[in-house]
Amino acid sequence: MPSLDRNTITQALSSISAHGMQQDIVSAGHVRNVQIFGDEVEIDVVCPSAALAVKKKLEVDILEAIQQKVYEKAKVKVRVSVLEQPAAPSIRGPQLPGVKHLIAVASGKGGVGKSTVAANLAVALSKMGFATGLIDADIHGPSMPLMFDALNERPGSIEVDGKRWMDPVEVYGVKMLSIGFFAGTDQAVVWRGPMATKALQQMIGETYWGELDFMIIDLPPGTGDVHLSLVQAVPLSGAVIVSTPQPVALADARKGIAMFQMDAINVPVLGLVENMAWFSPPDQPEVRFPVFGQGGVRHLSEQMNLPLLAEIPLVQSIREAGDVGRPAVLQENTEVSRIFQTLAVNTVEQLSIRNQTLPPTEVVRITTMAGCAPRKQPQH
Numbered sequence: 001m002p003s004l005d006r007n008t009i010t011q012a013l014s015s016i017s018a019h020g021m022q023q024d025i026v027s028a029g030h031v032r033n034v035q036i037f038g039d040e041v042e043i044d045v046v047c048p049s050a051a052l053a054v055k056k057k058l059e060v061d062i063l064e065a066i067q068q069k070v071y072e073k074a075k076v077k078v079r080v081s082v083l084e085q086p087a088a089p090s091i092r093g094p095q096l097p098g099v100k101h102l103i104a105v106a107s108g109k110g111g112v113g114k115s116t117v118a119a120n121l122a123v124a125l126s127k128m129g130f131a132t133g134l135i136d137a138d139i140h141g142p143s144m145p146l147m148f149d150a151l152n153e154r155p156g157s158i159e160v161d162g163k164r165w166m167d168p169v170e171v172y173g174v175k176m177l178s179i180g181f182f183a184g185t186d187q188a189v190v191w192r193g194p195m196a197t198k199a200l201q202q203m204i205g206e207t208y209w210g211e212l213d214f215m216i217i218d219l220p221p222g223t224g225d226v227h228l229s230l231v232q233a234v235p236l237s238g239a240v241i242v243s244t245p246q247p248v249a250l251a252d253a254r255k256g257i258a259m260f261q262m263d264a265i266n267v268p269v270l271g272l273v274e275n276m277a278w279f280s281p282p283d284q285p286e287v288r289f290p291v292f293g294q295g296g297v298r299h300l301s302e303q304m305n306l307p308l309l310a311e312i313p314l315v316q317s318i319r320e321a322g323d324v325g326r327p328a329v330l331q332e333n334t335e336v337s338r339i340f341q342t343l344a345v346n347t348v349e350q351l352s353i354r355n356q357t358l359p360p361t362e363v364v365r366i367t368t369m370a371g372c373a374p375r376k377q378p379q380h
Helices: 006-013 052-069 114-127 193-205 225-233 247-261 296-304 316-323 335-357
Strands: 031-037 040-047 075-082 099-106 132-136 156-160 163-167 169-171 174-178 212-218 238-243 269-275 308-312 363-365 375-377
Touching: 006 031, 006 040, 006 052, 040 052, 052 075, 099 114, 099 247, 099 335, 114 132, 114 174, 114 212, 114 238, 114 269, 114 316, 114 335, 132 193, 193 225, 238 247, 238 296, 238 335, 247 269, 247 296, 269 296, 269 335, 296 308, 308 335
Parallel strands: 040 075, 099 212, 099 238, 132 174, 132 212, 238 269, 269 308
Antiparallel strands: 031 040, 156 163, 169 174, 363 375
16 A cells, blocks of 8 residues: 655645635645545545535545545545635725725727727626626726616615615626616717716715725726716725736836826725736647747836736637626636636735724815816825
8 A cells, every 4th residue: 555644735735726726725724634544534624615516526536536546545525614714804994885995997099909908807706705896987988888788777766765866787796886787889979078977976975885895987098087086075095006018008007006006096006917917828838938028027016116916918718708798717627717807806805904004094075177187185
């Protein structure tokens, strides 16, 4: 009989990927106990998902790993418990009523996949058990109705405490509102700044969102009226900046970071996301081609002393998932799904750190024209 020892078994378990994460179950700390009694092995392991199919697959993977890599006649007993999900960070400061945390997803440049990241982040948070909402604040280029297969959906109306509110559309467990629900698919939204600002204010303040742990706000690219209107309307908990690694996108990402870090705005940047980080041919997944440059966002995160929340490859299935209205994070047991799950976990962790180390964010009161310094007014 081959020697059954803890190191050999642990090495075998390291070949099993942790559900929803890029790490294996050993590195992720999911293996809690290994006991060996002759040819019998008892393993205690935690699973991030309570789904029966996921827990069963983990049990089977462990059994096969030990019998195929260590000893085929080993008698393996696996005890699977559900990993307690991180709790939503405690509320810090005034917020949109019923909504604990508002996170803006922004980019300096268009076409970097900001909306794709926002959609998958929202769904990933919902899958983790958080009550999640999503506002498509890209007034002139709304894309969420398509990305959520909700082109034919329309917000309803609900009466609460004698007042009528808009009732958001709910898809994949995410409550959502977009100007795209009110405009035809071929209709251009040609509005001046004040009209776009009014639309954003209505989506935020005239909609009954209920109790939410997280509200994800998909901002338009650049730094303009909608961005200023948002920080005037609500105190953001933080911002996530999305960029590709190419220099032209990084230059605009720096401007987006600088906007949130202005003394007058002072919204914490939770971290950066590098999208389209590399391309790997389907038949050569281990080969990486840096189509848009290599490690640009990682270098920027180091220069700006900001966390790198995720590196997302250029994968056809992500584009296809968005086009058919089913965000890629819903694809169970895929590398892409695990990356977006990791993004969500890292975002929650950074928000927890932000809440422990920084005071509440305040809303901004704009008293001058663009280009001049606005002042901030605490919300009471």
